[in-house]
Amino acid sequence: SLLKQVYSGQADTALSGLRDGLRIKADNGDTFILKDAKFDFSVYKHTKMSGGKKLTIDTTDIENFLEYKKGAFSFLLLSTLYPDLRLDQISFHQDHMHPHSKFKPSLLKAVGIDGETIKQWQDMRDQVPNLQLLEGRENTVKQATDLSKWVNDKTDDATYYRKRNYILDEQSLELADFEEFFSNRKQLLRKKLYELFDVTYIEESIEEAV
Template sequence: MRKPIFERTEDEIVSLLHYSYGEAYTYSVLAFLYPTLDFRNKFHQDHIFPKKMFTKKRLSKAGISEEDAEFFMDNFNSLANLQLLEGVPNQEKSGKDFDAWLTEKYPSAAERKDYMAKHYIPDVDLSFAHFREFIGKRENMLVKAFKELLN
């Protein structure tokens, strides 16, 4: 059996999820998840579920309960809602509902499946109302990915 390159505890790996949009090391942590990207291109930290959706007014209009709204507001900038996208796709996606953008940009099921695998997007209902489930499943996927990349 191959010995891990870095010995990391579960807590250390889970702590990587605590990085948020705009913090000093968030881009580096995200870049670690994409070892095959050509970083000669410019990549942006992209909110998977667009940050413009996360206002009290928009959450209320979307029918999000007060309890869920608090969770949404606490987690929209979290690593679990971020991905790296090249500049042009990020601008095309800007402010669009993620599930609508994904279907528009990748019309075939195979293309969507490839995109979701590359970006660690869980196979869950990707509508805004299911943000809580998305975050939980994506955190699990990211922890698993970090473990695999570190070993």
């Protein structure tokens, strides 16, 4: 419900929709009675609320999640992708894997990127596929370090880092290959979210979505 922002803006209306999904009008037409004495959670999940909102997560929702930009909801999504982090004990930051500062037009032109592609990359820069959760102190150290240098020089085990952060073993970490990095990591994140939210993975539907 938080990821889909079901209760944002019109919480009362959303709750009314859930309530109406669990009851029916009595024979006298003036009062309501519950449809059942007990309800399985699946009943809540499939109850439609105002604006067509519901608690179930589908392929469209996951595509929307992956386009979240750095903020409260992207942090929430990342926390589901890094379930072992002790968020209640340690301060974690949302870190740009390819640093934010590397997307200046002059730096992108230096690696052969120009025109509209610069704007596209600057937009992609802040989306979930370029974000990770990093311990606050570690993020302070990383700052504007190139991703390739950070992984090769600063991490104890580059293979483990890639696996933990949904990066293909053979994926280039150079800024010039950012678009490929973004696309491949997005696909790995997508598959993980399908698994976490028990959504059937269908390759054809994904191709249509992207």
